[in-house]
Amino acid sequence: MKLSKDHKILIVGLGLLGGSYAKALTKQGFYVTAITRSQSSIDYAMSEKIIAKGSAFVDEALVKEADIVVFALYPHIFIDWIRENQKLFKSGAIITDVTGVKESIVGTIQGMLRSDVEFIAAHPMAGREVYGVQNSDDRIFKGANYVVTPSAKNTPDAIELCRDLGATLGFAKVSELSPEEHDKIIAFVSQLTHCIAISLMTCQTTERLEDYTGDSFRDLTRIARLNEDMWTELFLINRDALLHQLTLFEGELNHLRSMLETKDVDGLKEMMRYSTARRALFDKKI
């Protein structure tokens, strides 16, 4: 099933990501509405014409008319929302999300959801170190990756619709992973990198360090500025996978350390050549 302009799209949680979804979809002529806790976010989105309608409470009419509902909430709030309000969904509605961990979310939501509504999970791998609909910007999707994480319970129609949503939003690459595979990879590319950035930022208290730094340190710590509630929740939900990736990384760093200790010039150069060749794969394709 392709995304169509006849589909009414409701965004629940109008922050940076939800707002960026709304901007991208409204620009392309979709009918987009929003439910979010803060009235000022709704007021801002209305005044900027990012959404057609919105509400700071769970407005039954908005939920009932939506063909597609995108959840951009913290995991535990997403689950509570579904528990309390799923009775309001239109029959046949497709639900998707932007959550950064998948296995437990997909299992929990699909396990409790009405049988005439389908949840197809996705992870838009884009973001910024700022928050709120006021900072939303659909250009963050350009060149970025979008991963759909279907389970055995999902239908080909819903998977196609969700992939089409990713392409419509402007992502450069849309792929599929199982929720389990996704969580293993995300523990590495996203959660481990945040652990590293945080530790790098807090392990040294030298004063005025900012006057003696270059872009290397700035780049490695950009994501050390983060929302502690969201990231603690994500870390703990995916704890085992993250601990495994920490072990892999620590082992590799320790290998580099041994080569330094033994002045293994050839070994160091070989590791750097490999890292240089492998890094070339990761440039954004813009």
Add this chain to the structure above:
Amino acid sequence: MKLSKDHKILIVGLGLLGGSYAKALTKQGFYVTAITRSQSSIDYAMSEKIIAKGSAFVDEALVKEADIVVFALYPHIFIDWIRENQKLFKSGAIITDVTGVKESIVGTIQGMLRSDVEFIAAHPMAGREVYGVQNSDDRIFKGANYVVTPSAKNTPDAIELCRDLGATLGFAKVSELSPEEHDKIIAFVSQLTHCIAISLMTCQTTERLEDYTGDSFRDLTRIARLNEDMWTELFLINRDALLHQLTLFEGELNHLRSMLETKDVDGLKEMMRYSTARRALFDKKI
């Protein structure tokens, strides 16, 4: 002593950094020449009018006329160059460099240099992950830090001239550190970050990882693409300081790991709040 348009400036080593120095200085009306190994680099720099004159061998006339000589070479090549060619310097010439480690370089060069020539060391903390004069760009200095590292042997005049050179190049912040302090800090902000990026890039061999990644991983590994000869040399020259910083970082990462293992929500959040607050200091002031 202030930098003056009467000063003839010779760049030895016309790569990315040397070329960016030449561009910035020529643009402001200075007389800039260059000596570098590759004739094509000289040809390029002449055709782009980045330098007034240049030579692919050690041209005595170019060295003899220079009031200021900037060395942008690998540390061991810099030392060899001084040993072989210092007899050519004009009496009273000021020599500076761009080397990323300082204690051993400053000691070695100052220990062997003619008494009528002064070496004042500096570290321009700017760079890119590409090489060669063809990629040189003086905009890399904008918003960046420049650190002068005088020893007890330096005169106030040479220190002032070197600081003025940093400001003239367009650096946002010019500061001073002793060579020893510099190397401790650089082991942290530059060398440790490169060790982390390399290890992150090589600890996982999952295929097609690039399709499932976001900007976090891209940012943390940008510098994993590096010149293995130069970085192995820098790591080994500053080995003890780097090993110390590795220990500090590993201890902090391990602390975070323990909090994950024990599900210490409050501890994790506190660490993230501290990292968020501290990171705010490091934004570039452009």
